[in-house]
Amino acid sequence: MTTLLGWLAGLGLVAGLVMGFGVAPREVTQGNVQRIMYLHVPAVWVAYLAFTVGSAASIAYLAGRRAGADRLAHAACEVGTVFLGVNIATGAIWGKPTWGTWWTWDARLTSVAVVFVMFLAYLLLRGAIEDRERGARYGAVLSIVAALNIPLVHFSVYWWRTLHQPPSLLKPGSSTMPRVILTALLVNFAAQALLGAYFVARRARLLAAEEEALA
Amino acid sequence: MPDNWGFVAAAYGLAAVVFGAYWRRLARREREIAAVRTDREAVRNDRASRSQQPSKAGHPRPEPASRPPLQP
Numbered sequence: 001m002t003t004l005l006g007w008l009a010g011l012g013l014v015a016g017l018v019m020g021f022g023v024a025p026r027e028v029t030q031g032n033v034q035r036i037m038y039l040h041v042p043a044v045w046v047a048y049l050a051f052t053v054g055s056a057a058s059i060a061y062l063a064g065r066r067a068g069a070d071r072l073a074h075a076a077c078e079v080g081t082v083f084l085g086v087n088i089a090t091g092a093i094w095g096k097p098t099w100g101t102w103w104t105w106d107a108r109l110t111s112v113a114v115v116f117v118m119f120l121a122y123l124l125l126r127g128a129i130e131d132r133e134r135g136a137r138y139g140a141v142l143s144i145v146a147a148l149n150i151p152l153v154h155f156s157v158y159w160w161r162t163l164h165q166p167p168s169l170l171k172p173g174s175s176t177m178p179r180v181i182l183t184a185l186l187v188n189f190a191a192q193a194l195l196g197a198y199f200v201a202r203r204a205r206l207l208a209a210e211e212e213a214l215a
Numbered sequence: 216m217p218d219n220w221g222f223v224a225a226a227y228g229l230a231a232v233v234f235g236a237y238w239r240r241l242a243r244r245e246r247e248i249a250a251v252r253t254d255r256e257a258v259r260n261d262r263a264s265r266s267q268q269p270s271k272a273g274h275p276r277p278e279p280a281s282r283p284p285l286q287p
Contacts, residue, residue: 026218031217031218031219032218032219032220032223033218033219033220033222033223035223036222036223036226036227039226039227039230040226043230082234082237085233086229086230086233086234089226089229089230089233090226090229090230093222093225093226093229094222094226096222097217097219097222195234199237199238199241202241203241206241206244206245206248209245209248209252210244210248213248213251213252213255214251
């Protein structure tokens, strides 16, 4: 199952590249640098998805104390952090030619940096506590608190005046995005979601093997 | 606005490096865990084979033929 997910993710990434570079047109205002969007935006959606799965699994762990739920939470939060790191880095690379700066402390960028640091703290916490049960319990609480910040990140562009543009898709009403650009974005999202699912499945299996080998 | 292909290449290249590094990290950790399992399995098998040998009472002594001759 995991291997199949890996192959599907690989094929999806190839399809995403074809859509992003071969099918989607050059954007009129920004030029070809806008193609970073097909990487930057799906990465944050996958990160949101992974953190949502991670915090739901953390709640399940706190309710039932099942090791499987903790492994899923740990794997999903780790993979979400990788995708959020890619999102922040590609956003900085996109920001330099379009905004004239790599980074600015506006509401969207600051709030997403806070979430990133909180999930880095989660990973450090999981690595620092040797007692598995205690690490799982503290980690579950931290991942739930960190995931509560995700709506703050999403709505920060409405609540405060920011340099970052408002969402083009995850907003009330229909999208104003041209259909071909929207299709390319969704294909890339599907590809990255498959890659994220593959990483989570493999990491959760590895965590189970680690516990078994080190028991 | 200029196309800034260098920035596009940097973004996609960085993402490829990050995802590739994470994939390699998972693969390396899987190999390490497999090696630990193999070692543990070997130790367990060794102990099991030793426990099946008959136990010897007292201190084991070398066979007479292997004893060094007495020195005057």
